[in-house]
Amino acid sequence: MKYSFNVEDAGQIFVGAFALAVPVSFSEEAWHLGETLPTSNLLMLLSLSILFLSLYTYHSVFQTNVKHRRFVFIFRIVIAYLMTAFVVALVLLCLNKLPFIDSPWTAIKRIIVISMPASMGAIVVDSFDKE
Numbered sequence: 001m002k003y004s005f006n007v008e009d010a011g012q013i014f015v016g017a018f019a020l021a022v023p024v025s026f027s028e029e030a031w032h033l034g035e036t037l038p039t040s041n042l043l044m045l046l047s048l049s050i051l052f053l054s055l056y057t058y059h060s061v062f063q064t065n066v067k068h069r070r071f072v073f074i075f076r077i078v079i080a081y082l083m084t085a086f087v088v089a090l091v092l093l094c095l096n097k098l099p100f101i102d103s104p105w106t107a108i109k110r111i112i113v114i115s116m117p118a119s120m121g122a123i124v125v126d127s128f129d130k131e
Helices: 007-025 028-036 039-061 070-094 104-129
Strands: none
Touching (some): 039 104
16 A cells, blocks of 8 residues: 655656646636636635545545554645646746736636646546555
8 A cells, every 4th residue: 555655656646737737727718717716716616626635535545544644645635736736837837827926816716726627637647556
């Protein structure tokens, strides 16, 4: 069973996040949602992202065995989401759709909107190499 987090895991998370961040980041609808989504809906979206990451990690990566590895379990969820957000930010920056200087709140909202599907891609690819 895989309980540690290493460079291979980080690479898998980056690849999985990139695989879903790219097509969604090219969507004008995602950019528009990042501009118009109310904060309450944005928080619900962020919560759903974390919830689904947690459920998938619990059942697939840890196979429900987290009793003695709670810190590693939580760390894996947090790091997967943060790495995903970083990948999404890089893709949006490359597309000139990350207005951190002019409109930082819009930039953050776009990252959160696109990170939802991208984070699922990240954690699914990360789970492929169970030991």
